[in-house]
Amino acid sequence: MGKLYKDLAWCYDFITTGKGHKEEADFVIKIVKKYKKSKGNTLLDIGCGHGWHDKFLKKKFRITGIDFSKTILKIAKKRNPKITYKKGDMRKFNLRKKFDIVMSFDAMMYNLNYRDLKTTIKNLAKHLAEGGVLIFHLDKLKENFKQFGTVGIPEKHKFFKNNTFLTYFQVDYDKNSNDTIFDSCLIFLIAKKGKDLEFKIDLERMGLFELSRIKKIISDLGFKTYLYSGDFSSKKYSKKCPFPVFVCVRN
Incomplete structure (x- = not known):
């Protein structure tokens, strides 16, 4: 994880x-x-x-x-x-x-x-x-996987509360269709009041069956x-x- x-x-x-x-x-x-x-x-x-x-x-x-x-x-x-x-x-x-x-x-x-x-x-x-x-x-x-399937950035994925703004983008990638693993990458953009905009990246490795x-x-x-x-x-x-x-x- x-x-x-x-x-x-x-x-x-x-x-x-x-x-x-x-x-x-x-x-x-x-x-x-x-x-x-x-x-x-x-x-x-x-x-x-x-x-x-x-x-x-x-x-x-x-x-x-x-x-x-x-x-x-x-x-x-x-x-x-x-x-x-x-x-x-x-x-x-x-x-x-x-x-x-x-x-x-x-x-x-x-x-x-x-x-x-x-x-x-x-x-x-x-x-x-x-x-x-x-x-x-x-x-x-395996049957419904979308290579480079994406989630994020539209209005419903923008959040603001407690003087913090956050939005995110997610993309799924299957390097080898012959195995049971794919990668899901999440990119968070975060802005806190009075601070510089920052981004965080998380790569989750998951099973595909x-x-x-x-x-x-x-x-x-x-x-x-x-x-x-x-x-x-x-x-x-x-x-x-x-x-x-x-x-x-x-x-």
Whole structure:
């Protein structure tokens, strides 16, 4: 993981309003209501980040959050003081307990090969209670990856508060289409009152996988998978959707 989870952790929190996270949290609540058979209300959030999802889910569930970054966890704890947060690697953490819902948003792509992806999914499944629901997504797949795909600079990506202005630009690059790795470069432009304009660069290395192979990993672990649209509208996934959200229940 790069600077975005250390020195630049404040930037992500600065540009986040929570609107998108609330929509995603509402989606989780609908999915849980539809598929969960267990009677409890415990939720394990893997790669919990800054705690935005947890802010909207904590009224419904008893949450435990896991993240690899101490800096990020401090921000999450400040946002949600009553939630238990722990530092851990999603591939090998062991809480020695099971949860009714296990979710992971915006974190699974930090697995850089199929071996690690399978290890992570297997570990998440190990923490899932009988009758529980596993929910996760990878917002880029081999099938929908856009070489030099960009995000940023238009008006909706400009932010100003507390005498600080910030905007950002992001570009994705896959050097070798035969492997499972791509690079996502983020450039932040920051202006603080009375100070010179500065820019910060972060390079995040991420995994890029085929949908069919992800589904096979899940199936081999004894789960049935339901695919939903990555716009979190509760529509079923199709190739026209931005990416799939995986909803997994044991057979």
